[in-house]
Amino acid sequence: MSDQFTPDEQHVSAPLRLFNSLTRTVDPFAPIDPNHTRVYSCGPTVYNYAHLGNLRAYVFTDTLRRTLLWKGMDVTHIINITDVGHLTSDADAGDDKMEAAARAQAKSIWDIAAHYTQAFKQNIADLNILPPSEWTVATDYVPQMIEFAKKIAPDHCYELDSGLYFDSSTVPDYGALAGGRDDAAHARIDPVAGKRNPSDFAIWRKSPPGEQRQMEWDSPWGKGAPGWHLECSVMSQARLGHPFDIHTGGIDHREIHHPNEIAQNQAYCGCTDAQPGFTGARWWMHNNFLVDRQGKMSKSKGGFTTLFSLIDAGVHPLAYRLLCLGAHYRSELEFSAESVGAALTRLKRLIMAVEGLKSRAEGVTWQSPRLDYLRANLHPKLAPLLEQFDAAISDDLMTPRALPLLEEAIALKKVPVDEKLCLIAAFDQALGLNLLTISRADLRLTPKDAQMTPEAVEAELDRRQAARADRNFALSDEIRDALVERGVDVMDGDPLRWEWRPNLG
Ligand SMILES: Nc1ncnc2c1ncn2[C@@H]1O[C@H](COP(=O)(O)OP(=O)(O)OP(=O)(O)O)[C@@H](O)[C@H]1O
Ligand SMILES: [Zn+2]
Numbered sequence: 001m002s003d004q005f006t007p008d009e010q011h012v013s014a015p016l017r018l019f020n021s022l023t024r025t026v027d028p029f030a031p032i033d034p035n036h037t038r039v040y041s042c043g044p045t046v047y048n049y050a051h052l053g054n055l056r057a058y059v060f061t062d063t064l065r066r067t068l069l070w071k072g073m074d075v076t077h078i079i080n081i082t083d084v085g086h087l088t089s090d091a092d093a094g095d096d097k098m099e100a101a102a103r104a105q106a107k108s109i110w111d112i113a114a115h116y117t118q119a120f121k122q123n124i125a126d127l128n129i130l131p132p133s134e135w136t137v138a139t140d141y142v143p144q145m146i147e148f149a150k151k152i153a154p155d156h157c158y159e160l161d162s163g164l165y166f167d168s169s170t171v172p173d174y175g176a177l178a179g180g181r182d183d184a185a186h187a188r189i190d191p192v193a194g195k196r197n198p199s200d201f202a203i204w205r206k207s208p209p210g211e212q213r214q215m216e217w218d219s220p221w222g223k224g225a226p227g228w229h230l231e232c233s234v235m236s237q238a239r240l241g242h243p244f245d246i247h248t249g250g251i252d253h254r255e256i257h258h259p260n261e262i263a264q265n266q267a268y269c270g271c272t273d274a275q276p277g278f279t280g281a282r283w284w285m286h287n288n289f290l291v292d293r294q295g296k297m298s299k300s301k302g303g304f305t306t307l308f309s310l311i312d313a314g315v316h317p318l319a320y321r322l323l324c325l326g327a328h329y330r331s332e333l334e335f336s337a338e339s340v341g342a343a344l345t346r347l348k349r350l351i352m353a354v355e356g357l358k359s360r361a362e363g364v365t366w367q368s369p370r371l372d373y374l375r376a377n378l379h380p381k382l383a384p385l386l387e388q389f390d391a392a393i394s395d396d397l398m399t400p401r402a403l404p405l406l407e408e409a410i411a412l413k414k415v416p417v418d419e420k421l422c423l424i425a426a427f428d429q430a431l432g433l434n435l436l437t438i439s440r441a442d443l444r445l446t447p448k449d450a451q452m453t454p455e456a457v458e459a460e461l462d463r464r465q466a467a468r469a470d471r472n473f474a475l476s477d478e479i480r481d482a483l484v485e486r487g488v489d490v491m492d493g494d495p496l497r498w499e500w501r502p503n504l505g
Contacts, residue, residue, distance in 0.1 A: 013387055014394035016071050018064075018246075019330060021177055021254055021284040026396050031245045032282065036074045038244035039065065040236040040281070042253055043080040043135070046116035047101035050123055051304035052320060052335055053290035053297035057250045059324040060287035060397075062129040062432060064248065067393045070371070070430045078239045079132040080232060081120075083113040083139050084215050084225050096205075096225065102214060109214045113139075123307045126317040128432045136235040138226070142217050145226040145234045149203050149219075152267040157203065160194045164204040164221045168197050171266045175199065175259045177284055201260050202227040229260035233268065236261075236280065242269060247281035252296075254286045287329045297335065305335065314447035314502040318433055319344035325399040325431060337504035344502065347433070348443055353410045354424060354435050361417045374426055379415045382423050393430050402431070440496050447503050451486040461490070461497055 018029045031037040041061045044050050061077070068075045084098060102109040117137075124131065149157070149164060156170045168174040192202075206224040207216045216223045236244065242265055249258060265280030289296045297304055307317055323343035327333040371386075378386060385405050392401035406427050409420060421436070428435045446454060460479055467475040480490045489499045 014391040016067070016394045017396055018283060018285065019396050020282075021258075021286050022279065029283065031073060032243065035072065036076070037068050037246065038240040039068075039075060039077045039246045039248065040232070040240055040244060041077070041079045041132070041247075042232055042249040042257065043082060044116075044120050045082040045097050046113045046120060047097040048116060048299050049306045049308065050116075050120050051297050051299055051306055052310070053250075053304070054299070055123055055127060055307060055320070056290045056324050056329075056333065057248070057287050058124060058129050059127060059321055060329040061248045062127075063325070063329065063393075063397050063399060063430070064246070064285065065130055066430045066432055067397055070390075070393065072371075075133075076240065077130075077132045078134050078136055078236065080136045080138060080235050081113070081117050082228065082231060083109070083117070083137060084142075084231075096213075096215075098215070099213060119308070123317075126307060126311070127321050128318060128434055130432075134239060136239055138231040138235070139215065141231065141234050141238060142226060144238055145230050146204075146217070146219050148234045148237070148264070148268060149221075149226075149230060152203075152264065153220075156267040158196065159221060160192070161206070162192060162208075163202040163206045163224060163227075165192075165195060165200045166203050166260070166263060166267070168199045168201070168260075168263055171263045174263055177259050177262060177279070178255045199259075201229060201256075203230045203264065229257055230264060232257070233261045233264040233280065237265070237268070242280045243278065244281050246283040246285055248285045248287070251286040251288050254284070258284055288332050290333050290335050292335050310340065311445060312448035313504050314445045314450075314500045315340055315344055315504070316347065316443045316445055318438070319347045319443075322347050322403075322433060325403060325433075328400055329397060341502060341504060344443075348440060350406070350410070350433070350435060351438060351440050351443060354421075355439060357410070357417050357421055357424075358436070361421055371426060374422060377419075378423065379419045381412055381415050382409060382419055385409050385412075386423060386426070389427055389430075399431070402427070406431070444496070444499055447487065447500055449503060450500065452488070457483065457488055457498055464490075 016029045017026045019026045039061070041058070044054055058079070061079075065075050065077055084096065098109050098112060102112050105112065121131075121135075152166075153164060157164050157166055159165070204219055204221050204224055204226060206222045207213050213225065216225055236242070236247065247258070247261075262279040266278055269278055269280070271278050291297065292305075307320065310320060311317060319340060320343070323335075323340055324333065326343065326346075333339075374386060375383070385408060389402050389405045392398045392405065395401070406424065409423050409427070412420065425436055444454075452460075460483060464476050464479040467473075467479065483490055483498070487501050487503065489501050491498055
C-alpha cells in the first residue's frame, strides 16, 4: 500500500473550514491552485533557544499542514529564519535582538544565528514536525529586500535620520487585521521622533553614525539593516508569490507584524484599487499563546522553558506535542508541571495500547493506509470514527475533538486488530504522534539529574527478583524503596518493569 494520500484517489468527506483572522469567521477553505496550498509561517528569531510557546506556533502549523495533506492537497510550506532585524520591541523601539545577544555572549552574530538555528531544527525534529519545503534565511534575501523597498519608497515611504519609514496612511484600512488602527497603542510602544503617524514603521534602519553593526549592508538610504516586517513580505513573495493561500504566526503577530506586512504587500502590488481585499495572502491564521503562571511564555521576559529543559527533566517531547493537540490552537493553553505530566501519562497509555495491538497483529500488513482504501474497507464499527475524525480536523483543526476518537478506536472491542491499526496509522498521519513507531521504552527518557544509570536500575531489579524468589520480602521492599527514593517507579507485573518519575520541579 502507498504511504501517500493521493488527491484524486481520495473521497474527501467533510469540507475543510478554517478560521481567517481577516474575517474573524470560520470560512470554507479552497486553495488558489486546485489541490496545492501555499503556506508561509513566520519563523523564529534565532537569538536564543525557542521556548515552548514559540514551539506551539509550529505544532499548530504542522497540524494545519498535515490536515491539508489529509484532505489530499499538496502543500508548499515556507518557514523563515529571522537572523536580522527583529528589535526588542515588535515595533521600532530598542535594539536588534540578534545584535544584543551577540554582544551579551561576546560572539559573532553569525555564530549566534547558526547555533540557535540548529537548536530550533532539532526541536522541530523532536516534535515530529514535518520539515518545511524550504527554510528561508532573512540575510540571504537582503538584495531582494532593497529592491522591494526601492519600489515602494516613492509613494509610500519617507526618510528620517534613523531610517526609511513606511507611511501607514498611504494604504487603505491599515491595521484592519488587528481590528483597526490603534494609534494610541503604537504611540505607547514606539517613541521614534519625526514619524508622521504613530503606526509608521521602519523598513530600513540606518546604522547610527560612527557605529558599526555586525550585520549591515549598503543601500540607497545608507548603510544599515532591513526591518523585520519587510523580511516576511519579501521572502513570502519570493518563494510563494502574492497572493498565496495561508500566512501563519502567533497571535501577537496579528497586532503589528502582520498588519505591517499587509501594508507593504499592498504597496508593492500597487493593486489596492483594483483588488480592494488584497493583503498578500488569502488566509491569515494565528495560534493563541502558551501561558504559565506569569502570563505569556516569552524569551524576552526570561525564565522560559525550552524543549531541551523538558527533555532533561525526563519528559518525551511528543508529550508536549500531545499537550498542544489537546487544546484548540485558538485557545490559550496553560503549561504547568501537572499539564505536561498528564500529557505524558496520556501518551504512555496510547503507546502501551498500540504496542498491545501490534503484538497481536504480527505478520499482518497494517501500516500507512490510503484513506480511500480505508473508507471502502473499514469494519462497520470503525468506519464512523474515521468520518468523525475527518469532520473534527476539518472543522478548523479541532484536535481536542479528534483525540478522544483515537482513544475510542483503540478501546473498541470485537474489531479486527489489523483494521484498527490501519485506522490508528491514518489518524496519526494527521496527529504526528509516531504512535506506531515509538515504544514505551523509547518514552523512558533518563532525566539529566538521574542518580542511577538504567543498567544500574535493571541490576537492582534483578537483585530484587532474586530476593523475592528467596521469599526475602524485607530485602525486596528495601530495594524498591531505595529505587523510589532515587526517582524510579517500580512496576510489578509489567514487562517494562520500571520508569523514571519526571522531575518537573
Ligand atoms: N507564548 C507563546 N505562545 C504561542 N506562540 C508564541 C508565544 N510567544 C511567541 N510565540 C510565537 O512564536 C513564533 C516565533 O517567534 P519569535 O522567535 O519571533 O519569538 P520572539 O518574539 O523572539 O519571542 P518572545 O515573544 O518570547 O520574546 C511566532 O509565531 C510568535 O508569535
Ligand atoms: Zn513574519
